[in-house]
Amino acid sequence: MDPLPFRFVVAIPARYGSTRLPGKPLLPIGGVPMVVHVARRALAAGASEVVVATDDERIGRALDGTGVRVALTGADHASGSDRLAECAAQLGWPDDTIVVNLQGDEPLAPASGIRAVAATLAAGSAPMATLATPLASAAELFDPNCVKLVRAADGRALYFSRAPLPWPRDAFAARRDLLPAGVPFLRHIGIYAYRAGFLRAFAALPRTPLEEAESLEQLRALEHGHAIAVGLAPEPFPPGVDTAEDRARVERLLAGTAA
Numbered sequence: 001m002d003p004l005p006f007r008f009v010v011a012i013p014a015r016y017g018s019t020r021l022p023g024k025p026l027l028p029i030g031g032v033p034m035v036v037h038v039a040r041r042a043l044a045a046g047a048s049e050v051v052v053a054t055d056d057e058r059i060g061r062a063l064d065g066t067g068v069r070v071a072l073t074g075a076d077h078a079s080g081s082d083r084l085a086e087c088a089a090q091l092g093w094p095d096d097t098i099v100v101n102l103q104g105d106e107p108l109a110p111a112s113g114i115r116a117v118a119a120t121l122a123a124g125s126a127p128m129a130t131l132a133t134p135l136a137s138a139a140e141l142f143d144p145n146c147v148k149l150v151r152a153a154d155g156r157a158l159y160f161s162r163a164p165l166p167w168p169r170d171a172f173a174a175r176r177d178l179l180p181a182g183v184p185f186l187r188h189i190g191i192y193a194y195r196a197g198f199l200r201a202f203a204a205l206p207r208t209p210l211e212e213a214e215s216l217e218q219l220r221a222l223e224h225g226h227a228i229a230v231g232l233a234p235e236p237f238p239p240g241v242d243t244a245e246d247r248a249r250v251e252r253l254l255a256g257t258a259a
Contacts, residue, residue: 008118008193009049009097010042011087013080014104016056020243025059025104027241029251033062034241037107037254043067045114047100053087079217080104081192085203088196095197098122102191107250108238109191117193120231126156127198128221129229133236135185138177147188147216149230157228160188160216186230189237192218198226 014025014035021027025035035052042050043066051069054060055077060070071090077083084101093099100118102109113131121129132149140146144162151157159165171180179185194202208223210216221228241247 003046004115004119004122006098006118006122007048008100008122009051009093010045010047010100010102010114011084012038012042012050012052012102012104013077013083014038014052014054014059015075015077015080015083016054016059017075021241021247023058024241025054026062027247029107029247030254033059034107034247035059035062035104036066038102038104038109039063039066039068041107041109041111042100042102042114045100045111045118047114051087051091052104053083055083081194081199081217082203085200088199093196095195097196098193099196099199100191100193103240105240105242106191106237107241108253110233110235110237112234113189113191113237116231116234117191120155120229121193121195124155124229126227126229127195128202128218128226129193129231130157130218131189131191131233131237132186132230133189133233135179135187138179140187141179141185142176147190149186149188150184151186151230155230157218157222157230159222160214160218162214162216189233191237202226 018024026033051071053071053073055075071087073083073086098118117129117131141164148165149160168180168183205224208220210223211219
């Protein structure tokens with residue numbers, strides 16, 4: 001893997017509490033805590049530093065000997081970006097540091113995608129970047145759990161939504177079970193990169209009406225007038241772990257016996 005012509009850090013928010021899976025970062029996958037798998041993905045991407053920002057010392061202890069730094073943060077953060085803003089302040093990262101926010105429940109995140117979101121940010125002037133991938137089916141387009149986005153000709157995000165987006169009027173007037181050709185349907189991938197200075201500023205911004213309506217934190221940046229650069233993922237991002245069934249699926253995939 002060739003080194004990138006810039007440095008970036010990966011910060012992994014890992015909250016112990018979880019409604020569906022308490023202690024989720026510590027769930028064993030192949031005998032290894034999930035947060036360790038995620039950290040290994042970040043290290044494989046070539047980050048100059050990997051930090052896990054957590055509210056629980058047990059998660060920190062699980063990372064002993066991995067070469068990953070641990071930042072103990074508050075337990076009352078509303079989002080991962082809020083937790084990472086505290087982490088950035090603790091560690092004193094300069095404002096221009098590229099920080100990749102890799103979710104702590106993404107043990108299969110490809111190293112190429114981690115590098116791609118950092119490169120998307122580094123290549124332009126937007127203070128924030130993320131990734132997208134073409135939608136595979138009409139079922140995905142109409143699934144509110146699948147976040148869609150549209151972007152401008154320069155690659156910057158215009159909007160993110162849980163609703164079908166865009167809406168090809170004539171094609172969908174005839175049928176809605178197939179995606180019409182030639183329409184740029186994109187699924188959002190929830191990995192972000194920010195400059196550290198913007199990360200701290202973003203966390204301080206007040207929540208916005210569209211953010212609250214869609215329950216999509218990235219809309220806060222757009223509503224406050226900040227650009228988000230959108231790159232295309234170079235390879236698929238497998239789903240993360242939200243349920244016990246997800247954990248079992250990831251375990252099969254890591255064992256090479258996925259069904």
